[in-house]
Each structure stands twice: as structure tokens, then as C-alpha cells.
Amino acid sequence: MPNSSGLKAAINARCPQCREGRLFKFKWWNIFNFAQMEDNCSACGMRYEVEPGFFYGAMYISYAFTVGIMLVGGLVIYNFFNDPDAMGYVIPITLISLALVPANFRISRVIFIHLFSGVSYRPNK
Numbered sequence: 001m002p003n004s005s006g007l008k009a010a011i012n013a014r015c016p017q018c019r020e021g022r023l024f025k026f027k028w029w030n031i032f033n034f035a036q037m038e039d040n041c042s043a044c045g046m047r048y049e050v051e052p053g054f055f056y057g058a059m060y061i062s063y064a065f066t067v068g069i070m071l072v073g074g075l076v077i078y079n080f081f082n083d084p085d086a087m088g089y090v091i092p093i094t095l096i097s098l099a100l101v102p103a104n105f106r107i108s109r110v111i112f113i114h115l116f117s118g119v120s121y122r123p124n125k
Contacts, residue, residue, distance in 0.1 A: 006121065010114045013106065017119045018044035023110060034102035037109070050117055058112035065104050069097055 009019035013028075021041030026033040040047050049055065073093040081088065113119075 006114060010110050013110050015041040015044060015046055015048075016114045016117055017041065017046045017122055019121065019123075020044070021046075023048060023113065024106065028102065028106055031102050035105055044122075046119065048113065050119070054117070055109055055112065057116060058108040061108035061111050062104050065108060066097060069093075069100060069104075073097075 006016070006019070009016065013023045015021040015023065018041060020043035021038065023037055024034075025036040025038055028034060037048060039049070070093050073096055074089055077084065077089055077092060
């Protein structure tokens with residue numbers, strides 16, 4: 001059954017056109033293959049990379065998430081750990097940012113394809 005809303009399709013990383021086919025070949029917790037995307041939708045056949053280099057734009061979304069992670073991490077460290085020295089910020093924020101790379105990558109690509117691909121929902125395609 002297709003996802004009834006665009007938000008649900010984005011959360012489940014589904015095709016923006018039919019909301020059925022998966023965007024990624026493997027589940028998000030497979031950290032060694034988190035970046036492998038399907039070339040085409042298995043349900044409607046839509047090509048996900050609508051033009052060469054299409055997903056370079058997702059880097060801007062990824063950058064915004066990374067900045068947000070670093071700001072929130074810095075504020076948490078400052079408020080709960082009594083403003084430690086510089087390495088008290090650098091090490092935990094770097095480790096957290098690196099641990100969230102797979103999630104950040106996938107979320108930014110899903111948001112980018114759903115918002116900026118120019119593809120509209122066609123349930124019968």
C-alpha cells in the first residue's frame with residue numbers, strides 16, 4: 001500500500017513520485033552500505049538522480065544539519081559540563097558528528113529529492 005502523505009514517504013525514504021519504492025538499497029543501520037541508493041524506483045521506474053550531479057545540492061542540507069549538531073553539542077557541553085577547555089568541546093562534538101554521518105547523509109538526500117526534484121505525486125504511475 002502506498003504511503004498516503006509526502007511526509008510519511010520521506011520518513012520511510014520512499015520514492016517521491018509513487019511513494020512505494022525504496023530510495024536506498026539497505027536499511028539505515030547498515031553502516032557499511034548506508035550510501036548505496038537504488039538507481040530507479042522498483043514500483044514506478046522513476047530515475048532518482050534526475051540529472052548528473054543532482055545530489056550535490058543535498059550537501060547544503062547536510063551542512064546545515066552538521067552546523068546544528070555542532071551548535072547544540074556546544075551548548076549542551078557549555079551548560080552541563082561547566083565550560084571545559086577547548087578539547088572538551090572538540091573531541092565530543094567531533095565524535096558525535098562522525099557517528100551521525102550515515103543518518104545525516106540519508107536524511108539530507110531524502111529531503112533534497114522530496115523538496116527539490118520537481119517530481120509530483122502520481123499514485124497510478
